[in-house]
Amino acid sequence: MVAAIALALAGCAVGPDYVRPSMDVPASYKENGPWKQAEPKQIDSNHNWWQVYGDSTLDALVQQANQANQNIAQAEAQYREARAAADAARSGFWPTAGIDAGVGRSLSTSNGIRLGNNYSAGVQGSWEPDVWGSVRRAVEAGDASTQASIASLAAARLSIQATLTQDYLQLRITDLLIDLYARTTTAYARSLKLTQSQYAVGVALRSDVALAESQLKTAEAQAIDLQAQRSQLEHAIAILTGKAPSQFTLTALPADSQMLAKMQANLPPIPSGLPSDLLERRPDISTAERNVAVANANIGVAKAAYFPALTLSASGGFNASSLAQWFDTPSRVWSLGAALAETIFDGGLRRAHTAQAVAVYDAAVAQYKQTVLGGFQEVEDNLATLNVLDRETVAQSQAVKASQLAEQLALSQYRAGTATYLAVVTAQTLSLSNERTLVQLLGRQLIASVALIKAVGGGWDASQLNTADVAQAKNNSTAN
Known part of the structure; x- marks a missing residue:
């Protein structure tokens, strides 16, 4: 017995020792442009990243999603399953x-x-x-699988948080558009009254009245369509927070002419860090890397069957x-x-199992590298988007001011009888289009900023893979 134990302790685990697959990581991002106005504190695991938007309603909704979303609950259950499987593999050490x-x-x-x-x-x-290390490799695979599940839980949580934040911000942008159309239809109603008065005294044509009425009804129809978009976003938020749409209502923001400027001010200047940081700060990349470790350990399990x-x-x-x-x-x-x-003949079964394990490892390496490349693309895409939208917003703001002035001048000239109502309609339509585009640009900036936060990992770090029990994973689900 003593001799056997000594042999077991001195034995080497067969199969390759794990080494993380190498990646050719660039030194910097191509699209790291001048849109960043500051370098705020780096987002980390102790920071609720969605709070950078300064909206208490959003904060409460994300907390509800952390606790009640079913996708997060599913990922947490899968983590417990992986941990139990790792414990089962560890039992092989004992008699x-x-x-x-x-x-x-x-x-x-x-x-x-x-x-x-x-x-x-x-x-x-x-x-x-465990003379040949079969149990040790199985335990190694189980531990790596558990860590992959922890990272998957973090990825699920981050995905839900980002989707909810994007839906909420898009809903608030829709509220701004609804408010814009409410103000616009009020102005169009006044213009219709003006044309009706001038037509009554014989200084305007009947076509001017019809044109003004058509313009008003078109704007009202577009405002109704916005309500449909808002309802769909509200329903999506309800599901993300674990509620049926009929049980959830999100009150519209009160009309505020400064709301656009306030939301613009809440755009967070997010530091993207270095490309190499992405390997440690994205949970989906860590999941893929841990799956490679699992596949590598399973090669050792397959090779141990030869002894x-x-x-x-x-x-x-x-x-x-x-x-x-x-x-x-x-x-x-x-x-x-x-x-x-010892098995002396198995018809090639062990050889086939080993070849299968090697193929699974190669596939996991390819998946890991593809996930890393996809992460780089997401960061580059959103950096480029924010860079372009920042410049586009400046130009669009100038266009809004110019079109508003043109609208005022056209109305004054129409009242004075020096311009046709067609000129007024053209100016008003251009003004509405430019204002709507400016609001939509803000929405695109907000959505892209959330996507960039998600692309750089939302403050998550691979050091959290060392979490030892499911209670900690649950705490992370509710706290972050």
Whole structure:
């Protein structure tokens, strides 16, 4: 036994030791443009990143989603499943032991007919030392799988938080558009009244009245369509927070002419960091990398099947024909044994299992590298988008001011009789279009800023993979 234990402790685990696949990581991002106005504190795991938008309603909604979203609950259950599987693999290090007791009555015809009872009780145990490292590789795979599940839970949580934040911000942009159309239809109604008054005194044409009425009804129809968009966004937010749409209502913001400027001011200047940071700060990349570690360990498990298995066993107890003699010294029985077993022919089964494990590893490496490249693309895309939208917003703001001035001048000239109502309609339509585009640009900036926060990991860090129990994972689900 001592010799076998020494052999097990000194044995080397077969199969390759894990090394993270190498990646050609660029030194900097291509699209890291001048849109960043400041370098605020780096988002980290202790920071609720959505708070940078300064909206208490959004904060409350994200907390509800952290606690009630079913996708997060599913990922948390999958983490517990992976941890239980890792514990099951770890049990292979230990011997198994059992007890038994029995009573029976039997008829024997050898040496005459004998009818009698038999009483037995005993303990038995067996142990298969991990000589070739099969259990160690299985435990390695189980631990890596558990860490992959932790990262998947973080990725699910980040995805829900980002989707909810984007839907909420888009809903608030829709509220701004609804307010814009409310103010616009009020102005169009005044213009209709003006044309009707001038038509009544004979200084305007009937076509001017029809044109003004058409313009008003078109704007009203567009405002109604915005309500449909808002309802859909509200329904999506309800589902993300774990509620049925009929049980959820999000009150519209009060009309405020400064709301656009306030939301513009809340655009966060997000530091994107270095490309190499992405390997540690994106949970989906960490999930892919841990899956590579799982596949690598499974190669060792497959290769260990080529070597003989050593099993040590022991048993002891009592066996007697009567209760009075059950535990007497003559009734004691025991046994010790060791068995060495090796498969000499399996029709290529072990070779096929090893080839399969190597193929799974190669596929996991390819998936990891593709995930890293996809992460780089997401960051570059959103950096480029924010850079372009920043310049576009400046130009669009100037266009809004110019169109508003043109609208005022056209109305003044129409009142004075020096311009047709067609010129007024053209100016008003251009003004509405420019204002709507400016609001939509803000929405695109907000959505892209959320996407960039998600693309750089939302403050998550791979050091959190060392979380030891599910309670910590649950705390992360609700706290972050």
